Amino acid sequence: MEIQLYVYDLTNGMARSMSRAYLGIQIDAVYHTALVFNNIEYFFGAGVQTCRPGATHHGRPMEIIPMGTTQLPLDVVLDYLESLKEIYTPESYDLFAHNCNNFTNDFSMFLLGKGIPDHITSLPKRVLDTPFGQMLRPQLDASMRSVTQAPVPSRSMPATHAPVSAAHRASNGVPSPAVNGTSSAHPTPYGKVVAVTSLNALEKHLQNASSTAATIFFTSSTCAPCKLAYPTFDSLAEQHPHALFVKVDINAAHDIASRYQIRATPTFMTFSRGDKRDGWAGADPSLLKSNVESVLRYTFPPHPHTLLAVPTLQYGSLKPVTYGKVPPLDKLIAKLGEVGKDPQLTALKSFVEIRNKDARDATLPDLPAIGSTMQTKALSLPVELRFAAIDLLRCAMIDPRVSGYFAEEQQHPKTIPTLLKHVNELSECPHSLRLVTIYLACNLFTSTLYVKEIAKPDSELATLLGQLITSSLLDVSHPSVRVASAWLAFNLAATNYRVRREEQTEALAEGLQVELAASVIETLGSEDNEEAVKALLLMLGYLVYCAPQDGELLDLCKALDAKAVVSASKGQVKLAKEVQSLL
Template sequence: MTGFPVKLYVYDLSKGLARQMSRQLVGKQIDGVWHTSVVYNNVEYYYGAGVQTAAPGSTHHGQPLEIVDMSESSLPEDIVREYIGSLAEIYTQEKYDLFMHNCNNFSQDLCQFLVGRDIPPHISNLPREVLETPFGQMMRPVIENSLRPITTAPSSAPFSQTPTQAPARAPQQQTPQAGQHAVIYTTSASELDNMIKTSKCSTVFFTSATCGPCRIAYPKYDQLAEEYGDKCKFIKVDINDAYDIATRWRISATPTFMTFISGEKLDEWKGASPPTLESNVQMLLQAAYPVHPHRRLRLPILLGTPNTPISYAKLPPLDKIVAKLAGAGINDPIISHIADFVRLRSTEGAREAPVPDLSAWAAFVQKSLASSESGSGENLFPIIDLFRIAAVDVRVGSWFAEEHDLNTIKVVIDFSSRDESPFQVRLVTLQLLCNLFSSPLFAPLLISKLGGSLAQLAAKSLLDDHVNVRLAASSLAFNIVAYGQKRRASDSEEVLLGQDIGIELIVALIEGIGREEESGPTLGRLLLSLGLIFYCAPLDKEIGVEAMDICASLDAYATVKGKKTCKVADKKLCDEVMQLLTRP
């Protein structure tokens, strides 16, 4: 049974201008401003106004500049659609960020899942190239504002988990969805009051059908609604049909405009000047969504590092594992079933490898752990190593998520956290947990339900004498933090990683950074994790203030600064993290 080819469609949003003007503007050659999408099963998937779909080559970006053959995916279609559905919860329109959380990050995640390959590095490294230049840092807000309307344009076919035929070719002009990127019309005073009070910010255009000057402002108002409708409500009120509204707000002439932030009036002006309208709306947005101080920092390494989960997919000697367990008198049939599954998946692909009975596997793992409570756990290493390589398949982690069988994972974590557990058991447990992040269904449960246990195991392992254990622990810490960074929107209420895991992990990261002298990859992941925890976090929240206070009490700034003299440290990354440890 063959799979479906996977293609990466590459577009240049600058239409060649980047190649012509980049050296003059930023001092280095940049060949394009890349937008990418993934074509699978004759459907083009891309990220902008959420996860969107179209017939290949039919989006508002036109025809691709390049089509990259990414190989063929043998994953079952229902698993693929389930995975893309989980991505749709992470890649929402509100969370779009041109430099940190964009279409290319989406394409990277999807290609890694489908075929296990990265998108070309000249695409994924573009944010770092731009942010390495002083001009790129200075112009970042301008670049984001100018490109966001293009990259997040409305879609005629948002992603649906119900299988459908490839969407028809999209029209050149698309009508915004009412209430999302369109002007809202109302004649109800109570409805207007509710929209003003419940919106982060809003603009009200008081007009009338007989107002000639109003017509001058209509096109600009509609355009602004299309561009910024995801952040601001744009409301029109015809005072001829809403006398009570006109009376309450004392509207004596049209056009009259008012802007509001969280229900509080910010500004009022009269006149149909489109430039004035645009300028005042821009001031409203800047006041409602102030640029986080971190966005003004120069952080090319931190922002240029892919935040895809680190996994451990090296195939163990399956025959030796089965033979060793049989020699120890462990002959449960599920062992061979899991080994056969892993072997078939590695040779024929996931499409040809049906998932074994995972309920039997979970029961076997728990029974094995229980029988080893008073022993050394020598036979647990091959068992957990089998679990580790099986968890590379997203269906394994998804099963545990859907069945909510967290107890199996918890007992593995608890056993590995014991002082008497062999370091090999702790090593493969850390690698198993990293691999479970391949399932976007399981990751949130892992964080929300087992966050405390994860933090404790990571904290203990970061101080282990064995360098490979510390490396795996730093990978787990990075996966935890990268997941939190993906879930964080610019105006989200999510702060850091939650009380149970955030503070403990921060303490462990600082201590681990201070002690690591041997492994450059370990130190690098620890520094990246600490930096990502704080990058653009709303530090005015209680837990954020507490985190900064802990960093101050532990002298985290001096700890990171001291690593600049360490032979395995990336000194530039140390500088970037030090900037983030300084209170904005």
């Protein structure tokens, strides 16, 4: 996609003519910027906003700058945009510290690996460096609010994008009735009642629904009681979009009434995988709901796990565990020696310091250059000092703008896999380096883009994370390493569980699941750290919860007598009983 930068002057020329008199310096404009691609203009004002290109209340742009081309898919771009919305909220807008140009700069860094022109992003500082700029700051910010945060007129709104499936955004809860641990909400061809007026059309619909459940509502335009069942029937069709719900007005479809020998309305029939299951007459909404749910359970037998009481897993938090605590950065940089003076690491340190005070004030540094520095200078340090550079990156990765960029990093090799591979391949990895690398890996989960990356078939990243976990759980000398790697394992298992529940597939390859489960079960047998036990039990619980009944994972758990191992685990008695019931 071609990316353009639209540049506007919020003062319509007044800044150029009056700035020297009021501020003592010459400025050409008070800039407002937006990025335009795919025939939509994106900008920050009253939150992240969109419009047709050039259709805002700011009028025509004073300049249009071609920024370059991005190869990123649109769904990835829109997912990243969602993460920006967490930082660029309507309440966070500040004309000088957190404005449209900061947003455009961050978005451009992700799309193209570079920011917008410096003379635009540096303007607020130039103004605030003048005595009058500081004095007038509150008045200028307040006076511009009505301009910078105005709503987009309805006539200027762009055509909406198709909904983007975001991996793993829904809150957790009880899975739907399932087949082999997957939700029965298969790709949804229906979702509403289908009205049929001919026998040929009905038979075609039933043939297409031969692998699911179907319910036919025989009604007539003159049937008053039928109207009592309409709302329930429509609601059931919406609740179960994988099943077919057909409404037939027999006054307009005599051939159907004859074929199915309908003598009165309302009459209902249910079918399971093409075969008739039940039939009844009468407008009883409760009976209709009960019989529909019965045929759905018959067609899609629930996974045995859905019948168990495991409230910790059903209602517990699936929020990933991350590590955002910032250490004394001056001491951290000092450990790097001359490498710590590298301008990219200095910029990264400054970003972390500012972000730790207020994320709104933290402008993204040159992330492509930082990635290159991490892969070269950081990894050329003595092995006992490398942890300091990794830890600095870890502090920045808590920000979804940073983690999102590195998830879709365009340079090869990518920074994060390179760092993980480096640690995995060290024959003797220092404790400090291993620990901060695990923390860094946990912080990948701040971006949904990394979750998508992990869920890709044959994901190298998922394999590298699995290797890091299994080797780290063997560290008998350092409980902190085992605790962190257990939480990283939980993050992976929770991700897999979300995908299993919401998309009816597995995010992690079966072989990786088996490898992780074997490592966790082995560690549980001897682990006495209570936090590690909790994380390991949660990880194993989500890994096996509604897992395919005929898969290798549950077979492995039986072979290793995981039930006995979990039962003998120390502490977390209630959680252990829940996980034990799944085995």
